[in-house]
Amino acid sequence: MxxxxxxxxxxxxxxxxxxxxxxxxxxxxxxxxxxxxxxxxxxxxxxxxxxxxxxxxxxxxxxxxxxxxxxxxxxxxxxxxxxxxxxxxxxxxxxxxxxxxxxxxxxxxxxxxxxxxxxxxxxxxxxxxxxxxARFEHQQPYHIETLIKNPGVSTFVNITKGCDNFCTFCVVPFTRGRERSRPLKHLLEDVRRLVDRGVKEVTLLGQNVNSYTSDCGTNFAGLLKALAEQTPIQRIRYTTSHPKDFNQELVEVMQACRDKLCEYIHLPVQSGNTQVLERMNRGYSREEYIEKAQMIFNTIPGVVLSTDIIVGFPGETDEQFAETLSLLDEVPYESLFAFKYSPRPFTKAARFEGQLPEEVKSERLNRLFERHRELAFPMAKKYEGQNLAVLVEEYDSETGRVSGRSTQNKLVHFTGSQELIGQTVWVKIKEAFPQTLRGVLVQ
Ligand code: SF4
CATH class of the missing domain: 3.40.50.2300 (Response regulator)
Structure with a gap:
């Protein structure tokens, strides 16, 4: 008692x-x-x-x-x-x-x-x-060590905090403050410590990771290169990146360090129409975004892209939404995260004219998901028959199945044992489903 x-x-x-x-x-x-x-x-x-x-x-x-x-x-x-x-x-x-x-x-x-x-x-x-x-400490350096009790096989590491972009729909600059980056030296030490604790994969986390700038001047491409070359971590992912800050240097580093940098990029587009993008204050046009996506596919063959889209932004016309739909035909996104616009306190877009009715937003969201489903399933099917390198994260003793992710961020299930957790193994894909892949261990 x-x-x-x-x-x-x-x-x-x-x-x-x-x-x-x-x-x-x-x-x-x-x-x-x-x-x-x-x-x-x-x-x-x-x-x-x-x-x-x-x-x-x-x-x-x-x-x-x-x-x-x-x-x-x-x-x-x-x-x-x-x-x-x-x-x-x-x-x-x-x-x-x-x-x-x-x-x-x-x-x-x-x-x-x-x-x-x-x-x-x-x-x-x-x-x-x-x-x-609840004061922002804008002048304070961003010095934190990753504190996590059971980091497991794969864990997240904050590299930046806050955001300076002020997209007109987003409350983050008001709730997380101005952008700050952790020093490169601290991140290298942090990742080495996590590796000592059994971590095999880190996902670098920030509102806009690719505007990372260390106090020593290293940019995001430099950070990725340093982590790949100077730590024993096996895999590196990152999220979220901003298309306007995605450049050739970064893509080249990803290609050069491909053994560690995963072949997956989440590149939020938000809309396929340039006028809507301007009103969102995203800093790129539809054409510029498509060019960046093309540059990524040209430099890193086989890389997988996913995106975020907001439908029903204030003033979005049927024609403008149709451009978002048609973007899916131009950029092959294997995953899509889409949301209906809804106003947030303090944001500019909350005061914009032309707020759309819920029915219109819901209808657009459904159409978008439907179109994406039609396009994404054939993309998933291409994995059937391929061998993928899977980092095993979980074992289910009831089904005897293990699961993990491929470097393309595909969730893969196959029969295996507890001992495989933490290992990267080759799995031959037998069947693709819309969200997952099923395969067999290659002995
Ligand atoms: S959407 Fe992303 S880039 Fe834009 S203000 Fe919010 S956090 Fe920053």
Whole structure:
């Protein structure tokens, strides 16, 4: 009983919304809170500390925070020692307004305050007063070591933070602040440490990785080259890149270091129409984007491209949407992530005229996915009969199947054993499905 009490008073539950950046931040929070003796628990009722790591990209983000905190009202009544905090983009955006709106909260911390979390929690506990820490630390260098408890075979490494691009639909520059890059030296050390812990693949993470600039002047191409040549990491991926910053030098480095740099690029286009791209402030035209895609295919034969598209941007006409549809015929995307436009606080596009009805956006989104399905399945079929190098990440003891990703970022399943986890093996593809491939181990 006593043991249970101790565990209960030291449990932390983090509820994570949104993108991979937030998932990574939550991992970091768990590791930082270990310093205060908090252990992760799997449900809020086991916790004495609950953190909502919020996201502003979804609709009604503040409302979501309200309703989640409301669900913890009874827990707080039953355990007055329970502390509840909100971090992430909504916290950054709303700051002390959140405390006023949601009196049940004990603390609010912004995206630049994650490393202060142990301090904030200690202060809340000792002083019993609510705490808000949500200032951007623009002048501070971006020095963080990847903190992750169980990095596994493949893990994410933050290389930049924030964004200076101000795409008119995007709230990130307001919630993550100005762009900052981690020093090259730190990243090399970080990746070497992860390799020592068994990591075989890293995915470099940032809002716009290819505008990375180290304090020593190294650009993103230089970073990739240095990681490939100066660390024993087996595979390197990255996300997300911006088409306007994608250049020949970067593509050449990818080709030259092909044994380590995966043959997969996520290159968000957002729209296939130049006028819409201008209103989005993306910094490239349809033609320029197609040229870059062509340059990538010419330099790295066999590379796989995926993209993000927003449909129903304010003022998007049927003809302009038709250009987005026709872009799929010009650029062979093997995967597509598409969304309906929805206005975000602080963004310019939220105030644009010509906001479109939901039915129009839904109809366009369906047409886009339908067209992509028609084109993507034949692309997946081309893998049948090919041998792909797969880094094994998981084993399912019930089915006896293992799964992993090829360098083209294809999820591959085949029969195997637990011992294969962490190994890169050749798999002959027998059957392609829209999202996955099934194969057999090449002995
Ligand atoms: S580049 Fe990406 S993160 Fe930056 S403003 Fe544009 S969409 Fe947002």
């Amino acid at each position: 006593e043991m249970k009490e101790i565990q209960k008073t030291q449990g932390v539950y983090i509820s994570t919304y949104g993108c991979q950046m937030n998932v990574n931040d939550s991992e970091r929070m768990y590791s930082l809170l270990e310093m205060l003796n908090y252990q992760p628990v799997s449900s809020p009722d086991q916790a004495s500390l609950i953190i909502i790591n919020s996201c502003s990209v979804r609709e009604k983000p503040v409302h979501k925070v309200h309703s989640e905190v409301g669900r913890y009202r009874e827990l707080k009544k039953a355990n007055p020692e329970l502390r509840i905090g909100v971090g992430g983009c909504v916290a950054q955006q709303e700051k002390d307004r959140l405390l006023k709106d949601v009196p049940l909260l004990d603390f609010v911390f912004g995206t630049d305050s994650i490393d202060k979390l142990p301090e904030i929690v200690a202060k809340v506990k000792s002083e019993g007063q609510p705490v808000v820490s």
